[in-house]
Amino acid sequence: MDQILQQAAAAAGCDAAQAQSMADALAAILREKAAQMDSVAIPGFGTFVPEKVKEHVETDADTGRHMLMPPGLVLKFNPGSMLRKRLSLNE
Numbered sequence: 001m002d003q004i005l006q007q008a009a010a011a012a013g014c015d016a017a018q019a020q021s022m023a024d025a026l027a028a029i030l031r032e033k034a035a036q037m038d039s040v041a042i043p044g045f046g047t048f049v050p051e052k053v054k055e056h057v058e059t060d061a062d063t064g065r066h067m068l069m070p071p072g073l074v075l076k077f078n079p080g081s082m083l084r085k086r087l088s089l090n091e
Contacts, residue, residue, distance in 0.1 A: 034075050046079040 009019035034050040041047040055071045
């Protein structure tokens with residue numbers, strides 16, 4: 001993660017501490033909006049969409065034990081069209 005923050009700081013023309021502060025602020029906004037069941041769209045990048053997950057049973061791949069997982073909230077990412085185009089050009 002440090003390498004990504006350093007690249008972001010260089011691209012934005014700020015220091016690593018400012019880049020870390022911006023990353024922390026973005027994470028806080030995503031958590032707040034997810035708790036409110038609101039999606040967050042970042043133009044040219046994509047949309048983060050919160051989804052509720054019901055209580056379910058999962059099997060541990062290593063031990064084969066069944067575990068009851070509590071209900072929760074997951075944040076799914078849907079890439080925007082511009083990001084999909086850039087990724088398809090790099091294939």
